[in-house]
Amino acid sequence: MVRVCLALAALLMISAFFLVTARFQSRLLYTQLDRLEDQSRQLDTDWRRLQLERAELARQARIDNIARNELNMLSGSPERTIYIRVPGLALDEGVPPGGQP
Numbered sequence: 667m668v669r670v671c672l673a674l675a676a677l678l679m680i681s682a683f684f685l686v687t688a689r690f691q692s693r694l695l696y697t698q699l700d701r702l703e704d705q706s707r708q709l710d711t712d713w714r715r716l717q718l719e720r721a722e723l724a725r726q727a728r729i730d731n732i733a734r735n736e737l738n739m740l741s742g743s744p745e746r747t748i749y750i751r752v753p754g755l756a757l758d759e760g761v762p763p764g765g766q767p
Contacts, residue, residue, distance in 0.1 A: 722728070733739040
């Protein structure tokens, strides 16, 4: 009877040890999950901010303004356009021999 009681006590202690270990690991995983969810929210916020920034940088009016003011570029006009004729190319059939349409 004493052996059975000692065996049950040992099993109870082992079970309690595994229970404490499982709860500790559960808490560690919960804190890690919480940190990863915070990081996910931060990355989502950064992604949305970058999407807005990309849309702002790609606006045609902004590109036109930079091209005209900072790069001193001018709009192309037909009299300033040079057409290059490549023999054998299907696209140059509508271009007259002088090189301009």
